[in-house]
Amino acid sequence: MRLTHEKFRELAVKHGLAVTHQRQVVYEAVIASHGHHSPENIHAAVRRHIPSISLATVYNNLRLFIECGMLREVTPHATTVRVDGNLKPHHHLVCSRCKSVQDIEGEFVDFKRLSRHAPDGFDLTQPLIEVFGLCRRCRAKK
Amino acid sequence: MRLTHEKFRELAVKHGLAVTHQRQVVYEAVIASHGHHSPENIHAAVRRHIPSISLATVYNNLRLFIECGMLREVTPHATTVRVDGNLKPHHHLVCSRCKSVQDIEGEFVDFKRLSRHAPDGFDLTQPLIEVFGLCRRCRAKK
DNA sequence: GGTTGTTTTATAATCATTCTCATCCGATAA
DNA sequence: TTATCGGATGAGAATGATTATAAAACAACC
Numbered sequence: 001m002r003l004t005h006e007k008f009r010e011l012a013v014k015h016g017l018a019v020t021h022q023r024q025v026v027y028e029a030v031i032a033s034h035g036h037h038s039p040e041n042i043h044a045a046v047r048r049h050i051p052s053i054s055l056a057t058v059y060n061n062l063r064l065f066i067e068c069g070m071l072r073e074v075t076p077h078a079t080t081v082r083v084d085g086n087l088k089p090h091h092h093l094v095c096s097r098c099k100s101v102q103d104i105e106g107e108f109v110d111f112k113r114l115s116r117h118a119p120d121g122f123d124l125t126q127p128l129i130e131v132f133g134l135c136r137r138c139r140a141k142k
Numbered sequence: 143m144r145l146t147h148e149k150f151r152e153l154a155v156k157h158g159l160a161v162t163h164q165r166q167v168v169y170e171a172v173i174a175s176h177g178h179h180s181p182e183n184i185h186a187a188v189r190r191h192i193p194s195i196s197l198a199t200v201y202n203n204l205r206l207f208i209e210c211g212m213l214r215e216v217t218p219h220a221t222t223v224r225v226d227g228n229l230k231p232h233h234h235l236v237c238s239r240c241k242s243v244q245d246i247e248g249e250f251v252d253f254k255r256l257s258r259h260a261p262d263g264f265d266l267t268q269p270l271i272e273v274f275g276l277c278r279r280c281r282a283k284k
Numbered sequence: 285g286g287t288t289g290t291t292t293t294a295t296a297a298t299c300a301t302t303c304t305c306a307t308c309c310g311a312t313a314a
Numbered sequence: 315t316t317a318t319c320g321g322a323t324g325a326g327a328a329t330g331a332t333t334a335t336a337a338a339a340c341a342a343c344c
Contacts, residue, residue: 039332054294059331079299117250122244123281131266196326
């Protein structure tokens with residue numbers, strides 16, 4: 001774990017974050033977990049090292065790490081359900097910052113290649129593709 | 143609105159749903175809204191026709207519609223945040239049913255074509271692609 | 285080592301969503 | 315028409331994830 005240790009200090013300094021013990025352990029827990037985990041999961045893992053750590057601290061730090069690009073959010077959608085009555089095949093362009101969704105048409109996915117890379121048994125008969133980026137407005141702001 | 147009226151009755155019968163006034167109005171509100179709206183939004187729209195309708199009824203019926211494929215869910219992710227420490231460029235394969243996420247590599251997107259179809263100003267410099275489908279386990283169940 | 289501003293903690297608050305259950309409604313049988 | 319039955323609805327409570335608050339602890343800089 002020495003490597004992640006160093007890596008964390010480096011990243012934190014680079015992004016102007018104070019290096020605290022909690023942050024270090026939260027970051028290492030995410031890296032060590034090798035998957036797509038919830039704050040609750042990470043909290044459980046971190047508690048094995050710091051039993052007293054608060055769930056709020058985990059949330060706060062995960063959010064910070066995501067904001068400065070040290071981690072990626074796997075669920076960069078709006079926090080409420082959105083519903084779409086358009087059943088014609090089409091894809092979505094989602095803004096990672098403001099969560100706005102626009103429809104996008106056009107053939108830009110090679111489905112043959114895609115299913116060759118997909119794990120066996122994954123059903124791609126009616127795939128929905130979502131492409132995340134920054135919408136014009138949010139791009140201008142930052 | 144006569145057309146959606148008919149269409150709804152047809153769809154409801156096809157999927158074995160009772161045709162109620164509330165359902166009809168909820169469905170029509172989604173279709174008429176032409177976008178990606180939250181249950182709260184839909185509720186507000188429906189209230190203009192049925193002031194006494196409950197938010198729970200809107201939720202119930204939206205869920206039913208989604209389950210039988212009359213509507214599409216735009217946020218088919220897990221309901222909690224998930225975090226990913228892997229910063230190498232890679233994409234995700236998400237199961238629409240159980241929300242599990244797997245990494246997928248490989249060049250299956252034509253980015254040139256994609257950005258040609260994207261609206262002006264949309265920033266695709268570090269795009270994340272999510273492909274929704276059914277994982278092997280969920281496919282077997284259904 | 286002291287000061288200052290940030291971070292952590294515990295807890296309360298908020299927000300979206302689901303649950304509960306009493307009531308209602310519509311279809312069918314009598 | 316009336317009685318019955320099962321599913322649908324409505325009001326509000328319950329749940330679960332996340333965020334806000336404010337006091338105590340800490341890291342960074344001098």
